[in-house]
Amino acid sequence: MGANFNDCGFAPEVKIFAASGYNFSAHSWIASKGISTEAVGHLDSASDCQALCLGAGAAYFAYEPGQLCVCKDGYSDANCILYGLNAGAPDITSGPTQCPGCIMDGYDAGGSANVCGYAVEVKIVATTGYDFSEPSWIATKGIPTAHTDHLRTPYDCRMLCMAETGCAFFAFDALKQPGMGFCVLKQAYSHPSCEPQYGEDDDIASGPVLCKSTVACGMLNDACCD
Numbered sequence: 001m002g003a004n005f006n007d008c009g010f011a012p013e014v015k016i017f018a019a020s021g022y023n024f025s026a027h028s029w030i031a032s033k034g035i036s037t038e039a040v041g042h043l044d045s046a047s048d049c050q051a052l053c054l055g056a057g058a059a060y061f062a063y064e065p066g067q068l069c070v071c072k073d074g075y076s077d078a079n080c081i082l083y084g085l086n087a088g089a090p091d092i093t094s095g096p097t098q099c100p101g102c103i104m105d106g107y108d109a110g111g112s113a114n115v116c117g118y119a120v121e122v123k124i125v126a127t128t129g130y131d132f133s134e135p136s137w138i139a140t141k142g143i144p145t146a147h148t149d150h151l152r153t154p155y156d157c158r159m160l161c162m163a164e165t166g167c168a169f170f171a172f173d174a175l176k177q178p179g180m181g182f183c184v185l186k187q188a189y190s191h192p193s194c195e196p197q198y199g200e201d202d203d204i205a206s207g208p209v210l211c212k213s214t215v216a217c218g219m220l221n222d223a224c225c226d
Helices: 029-034 044-054 135-142 154-163
Strands: 013-017 035-042 060-063 070-072 094-095 104-109 121-127 145-148 169-177 180-184 198-208
Touching: 013 044, 044 060, 044 070, 044 094, 044 154, 104 169, 154 169, 154 180, 154 198
Parallel strands: 013 035, 121 145
Antiparallel strands: 013 070, 060 070, 060 094, 104 198, 121 180, 169 180, 169 198
16 A cells, blocks of 8 residues: 555555564664654454554554554545555555444444443543543443543543453544543443444544444445444
């Protein structure tokens, strides 16, 4: 994705990940472009790469097994070709970091609109400095809470959901306490008749922990996730 197969050149790199112990200095172009790098413990598949790039706020990913996970933004010019064959690295897997519909902007997941009531909250995470005593329902329900320095977007909230056992949906609100991210991690409903999954809420962006099919979506496959 976004390589040197068109007249637009390489797509802008947001961040590059590799497995622990990888020698980033072996690629002089990384330092010359000033691209941020990070070594991670788990980078065994294209799905791992996609999740990392989603958390980095990138629009696309390109994964080369045993090598690098490159997170990229798209081109500003819509005429630039996004995908093309890379003869030098034929085993690269690439695609968008999220399928359309995976982030529901202006909707709450598992909220009051559901006929079964609110989904069970697994945990609530907010930006360091957030006052959890302000929403009284948190203490009333006995929901575990935690602070983090890395919660600025719905994508950060999704990454927290991915790391939390039992989390199926997330809801992100940046307006409850301005400048402070507020991320509610929720369980799935136990009964399939609990509907609707999403209800309108202008302040919230929500979605599932994972698309049904994450790598095979968007430009790679017309059949995308719900």
